[in-house]
Amino acid sequence: MHAQIAARLTAWHAGQLRALPWREGPAGTRDPYAVWVSEVMAQQTRVSVVVDYFNRWMARFPTVEQLARADQQEILKLWEGLGYYSRARNLHRAAQIVVVEFGGKLPRTRRELLSLPGIGAYTAGAILSLAFGLPEPILDGNAMRVISRLWDIGDPIELRSTQKRLWSQSRGLVEATARPGELNEGLMELGALLCRPRNPLCAECPLQHSCLAHERGVQDRRPVRSPRQKIPHVEAAAAVIWEGERNRSRFLISRRPEKGLLGGLWSFPNGAREEGDEDLSACVRRAVRQELDVDVSVGDKLATVAHAFTHFRMTLTAFHAQILAGSPQAADAEAWRWTTLEEIEEFPCPVPDRKIVGVLRDLARKETG
Ligand code: SF4
Numbered sequence: 001m002h003a004q005i006a007a008r009l010t011a012w013h014a015g016q017l018r019a020l021p022w023r024e025g026p027a028g029t030r031d032p033y034a035v036w037v038s039e040v041m042a043q044q045t046r047v048s049v050v051v052d053y054f055n056r057w058m059a060r061f062p063t064v065e066q067l068a069r070a071d072q073q074e075i076l077k078l079w080e081g082l083g084y085y086s087r088a089r090n091l092h093r094a095a096q097i098v099v100v101e102f103g104g105k106l107p108r109t110r111r112e113l114l115s116l117p118g119i120g121a122y123t124a125g126a127i128l129s130l131a132f133g134l135p136e137p138i139l140d141g142n143a144m145r146v147i148s149r150l151w152d153i154g155d156p157i158e159l160r161s162t163q164k165r166l167w168s169q170s171r172g173l174v175e176a177t178a179r180p181g182e183l184n185e186g187l188m189e190l191g192a193l194l195c196r197p198r199n200p201l202c203a204e205c206p207l208q209h210s211c212l213a214h215e216r217g218v219q220d221r222r223p224v225r226s227p228r229q230k231i232p233h234v235e236a237a238a239a240v241i242w243e244g245e246r247n248r249s250r251f252l253i254s255r256r257p258e259k260g261l262l263g264g265l266w267s268f269p270n271g272a273r274e275e276g277d278e279d280l281s282a283c284v285r286r287a288v289r290q291e292l293d294v295d296v297s298v299g300d301k302l303a304t305v306a307h308a309f310t311h312f313r314m315t316l317t318a319f320h321a322q323i324l325a326g327s328p329q330a331a332d333a334e335a336w337r338w339t340t341l342e343e344i345e346e347f348p349c350p351v352p353d354r355k356i357v358g359v360l361r362d363l364a365r366k367e368t369g
Helices: 002-015 032-042 047-060 064-069 072-079 086-102 110-114 121-131 141-150 160-174 180-193 212-216 280-292 351-368
Strands: 233-242 251-255 270-272 295-308 313-325 335-339
Touching (some): 002 160, 032 121, 233 351, 280 313
Antiparallel strands (some): 233 270
């Protein structure tokens, strides 16, 4: 069964390959660095969004060596808006290790690839098969859906035992072909284009006659997922601290600690509202004291912005603020700066802070226009 599915899948894939910038050359012969960057970017992000980021990244850091030498702030700036910033920091650290320990070339074994920061089983399989043409399996969300339908796997996919079964079928497929890169790419493409989460296009599918879920009419119920946990909602408050009471041209931003959410990015000092019903202005004063060891007076509300992170949703309310006395110190923050609406463009910032900058810009335009 594996050989038959593999043959149909690679034949189908050859006829409909989507042109993407990291797909220069046939699968199995591509630039390992480009495959690596594109696969890391595509985790949790739509391919249509990745293309521009990928092109900008490769224009700025065309080789592993150039990435290894780069300044982390510039890397985070290029990544701004893609989210899940540990991916960018890990790419940077892994590039430095590849230069020092592997002479600037990505290693060709699963074990060595897995030793690099940010490379997991999926990314290792993608690099080995797509760049080196080795028979190593992959399992992303699309491949998981296709395999659980082909073999009609009815257990929740989050279970370790189910993951084992899925990996083992994926390995069975890749070992049944002489073209492992095309096979893996075809598996993921079939999931993206035909075997979609809802309303799969089974009538057009080259694997229809080998698909158990289709035969049993249960494809819409595969894969099975454990009931979703409710996504938590965090309420937070931020301070736009102006340098002078009348002079609203410079405001303060602080750099978040390297380890933790949005590490290394610059934001308006902020904190999550404490359990209970802490007043939002009290929350701002507490957050600024913790980050910068300074007391502020909190003025008018500026804006409320909402953003969905991977594991929670956040509502962030920003207030105008003023330092009461003394000067800021980097306490919980790693650094701080006075900046302007023009200069802040140079700093990597999280999306909610960019939205606040947008509101400030609208205000400035109204005042001058
Ligand atoms: S027949 Fe339908 S459910 Fe089965 S693999 Fe093809 S598209 Fe997916």
